[in-house]
Amino acid sequence: MQLEDRIFTINDHNEFERTALDVFSYQYDRISIYREFSDYLGKSKEKVNSLTEIPFLPIEFFRSNIIRDKAEFDKVFLSSGTTGQERSKHYISDLKLYEKSFHNAFSQFYGDPSEFLFAAILPGYIDNPDSSLLYMVDKLIQSSKNKLSGFYNFYDEHLITKLKNIRSSNSKNKLIIGVSFALLDIAEQHSIDLSDCIIMETGGMKGKRKELVREELHAILKGAFKVEKVHSEYGMTELLSQAYAKEDGIFETPSTMKVMIRDIYQPMSYVSKGGSGGINVIDLSNIHSLSFLATQDLGKKLSRGRFKVLGRFDHSDVRGCNLLYS
Numbered sequence: 001m002q003l004e005d006r007i008f009t010i011n012d013h014n015e016f017e018r019t020a021l022d023v024f025s026y027q028y029d030r031i032s033i034y035r036e037f038s039d040y041l042g043k044s045k046e047k048v049n050s051l052t053e054i055p056f057l058p059i060e061f062f063r064s065n066i067i068r069d070k071a072e073f074d075k076v077f078l079s080s081g082t083t084g085q086e087r088s089k090h091y092i093s094d095l096k097l098y099e100k101s102f103h104n105a106f107s108q109f110y111g112d113p114s115e116f117l118f119a120a121i122l123p124g125y126i127d128n129p130d131s132s133l134l135y136m137v138d139k140l141i142q143s144s145k146n147k148l149s150g151f152y153n154f155y156d157e158h159l160i161t162k163l164k165n166i167r168s169s170n171s172k173n174k175l176i177i178g179v180s181f182a183l184l185d186i187a188e189q190h191s192i193d194l195s196d197c198i199i200m201e202t203g204g205m206k207g208k209r210k211e212l213v214r215e216e217l218h219a220i221l222k223g224a225f226k227v228e229k230v231h232s233e234y235g236m237t238e239l240l241s242q243a244y245a246k247e248d249g250i251f252e253t254p255s256t257m258k259v260m261i262r263d264i265y266q267p268m269s270y271v272s273k274g275g276s277g278g279i280n281v282i283d284l285s286n287i288h289s290l291s292f293l294a295t296q297d298l299g300k301k302l303s304r305g306r307f308k309v310l311g312r313f314d315h316s317d318v319r320g321c322n323l324l325y326s
Contacts, residue, residue: 007019007287016255020291026287030069033065033067034290037057041055051282054282054292056281059295063086064086069287069289072093073091074092076090077090077237078237080124080128098135098285102240108254109246111173114145115145116140116173117166118137118140118146118149118175119148119150119174119177120137121152121154121159121176121182122134122177122179123179132240136235137177138151148165163176167193175198177201178201180202184217184221186224192226195225199231201217214308215248231244240285241254241256241284242254252306256283257281259279262279273302275301278313281293297311297312
């Protein structure tokens, strides 16, 4: 079985580790910047025999480098970025691989996307046609059999009426996915019963609002929308897999993805259960770009591979990871 096919047939941790090590060897041979980085850390492919020995490339490398294993590509996803900031660029060799990855992940946690009503409230992303999140949600909407599925304009004066129509529809599975600042703005201005809907936030205020801890955000959304739980999605431009949290911001990963929490001051070491540190992500769906990324997110390690996202590194935190940037 080809390596690209193996990443979607993983059944347990041992199989994941074997596949990840093979992906590491593949990318070490074909992606020069990753090979140089690994060699600098003394981690040639002959010296890497476990997940904890694999070097994780700082995600910032996607801003200034072309990271891919072949010349041909279907699409370049760009991060939203802020004014004056260089945007991350993720070269996608095969969009069908991305589609398979997010369909499999969604199905693993929620079921067949064709059976869902998807209502997407994603201001900011709508203005970025090169957003990987926008691409994913658009494809999920296209797969839906429900005529009410679609993008809902955050600035539409009839938005609340349309949300009430979703609430009153006889659809069994209703998912409202929105960027956090948009959901928060709606919640603070309206109280609307969406108790039979899944409310899913995608994280971050994108500079629109003061950042809130996830618990505070979820408390506001639960009160306004009359739901017992708020779901969360964890993904980014540089990844092709997504983690999902169905309750209390406790994320679980699909079969193509694993999160490891690195020690802030010893980035090649990992914390034990209950410990906090930097989030490293293994995304095997990134087989044609890079599967081993050290993010700027802070997380907490929980049992059974689950994790929480605590926030972002500030500049003082990054100083503890200087060896990654030497």
